[in-house]
């Protein structure tokens with residue numbers, strides 16, 4: 001019988017589906033709900049030591065709909081990290097572990113560029129019982145002004161230093177969450193792994209401007225008539241997330257074998273999850289998908305992933321992790337492979353012509369090309 005049970009960095013998950021940091025993990029009540037619905041793990045909304053510095057605005061979401069208006073394909077947010085007091089979070093983490101002793105609870109943390117702050121947040125979260133950490137180096141709006149989030153994640157030198165502070169203090173597994181708002185995502189990823197992080201998560205949201213209201217001429221989401229670039233998520237970002245996951249997984253395979261990868265960005269189904277695992281992920285996270293479809297979407301996702309595994313006779317996700325990575329190469333190599341295949345086909349056609357004289361070589365190539373396109 002195939003199983004979705006997954007072990008990653010010593011954490012035992014009933015399935016690889018993890019709640020991604022954001023509104024679906026914004027307080028104890030919704031985190032408990034996620035565990036009840038069967039999520040493999042929950043990453044809580046990002047927290048910091050001093051929530052009084054975090055001031056959210058409304059509206060903070062803007063959506064891109066399909067042409068018929070029925071479906072959300074892209075989602076922009078200008079939401080910050082949690083504005084709930086740190087002490088309340090510590091109490092909720094403790095109560096969460098009391099209620100769900102086997103549930104894997106991951107704290108998402110973010111701090112300023114100060115060693116004492118990072119050490120304190122790690123130690124206090126561990127004392128509250130969290131099972132692991134995700135370091136948020138990737139929020140694209142609001143926090144970079146305080147040199148937090150993506151501002152750190154875009155600078156491999158600072159990232160390596162901060163990850164080193166965390167690794168010096170943490171006794172539980174640590175994943176660093178990468179920003180996609182860089183040219184080469186391998187560079188900050190490598191820095192985090194060099195500092196000793198157990199794994200990486202990718203991607204956070206993509207810096208974006210959702211659109212302009214053509215009646216008011218104001219950009220959206222409009223806060224008192226003004227806006228600021230936000231973070232883009234949901235189905236529309238999946239191809240970009242897959243590309244970045246592929247680049248990170250290729251780097252991990254070559255330079256840091258054994259380190260883990262948690263993939264996210266537009267995952268809404270078991271088939272989406274299968275694709276991220278085929279590109280090297282150990283686990284997959286869902287954030288906007290839960291906001292769109294509710295916590296119960298984990299059940300059909302598990303069923304679809306199991307059906308995919310059944311079709312290919314895979315017993316565990318680990319058996320197909322990274323399988324599709326082997327099929328990426330350079331464009332020059334694609335040209336070489338195609339010319340070789342055509343030359344081989346031509347040679348085969350010439351043999352046919354020589355034996356029964358029916359087709360010219362070029363005609364045979366045309367015919368077989370047409371067949372292979374069908």
Ligand SMILES: Cc1cc2nc3c(=O)[nH]c(=O)nc-3n(C[C@H](O)[C@H](O)[C@H](O)COP(=O)(O)O)c2cc1C
Nearest residue numbers: 020021022046077203204233234265266286287288
């Ligand atoms: C409204 C909203 C709030 C978010 N807040 C956080 C956050 O606090 N910390 C974090 O690491 N990522 C946050 N994210 C990013 C998501 O965790 C995720 O990286 C991104 O949205 C892509 O995945 P998705 O398409 O499944 O949402 C947020 C995303 C959204 C849409």
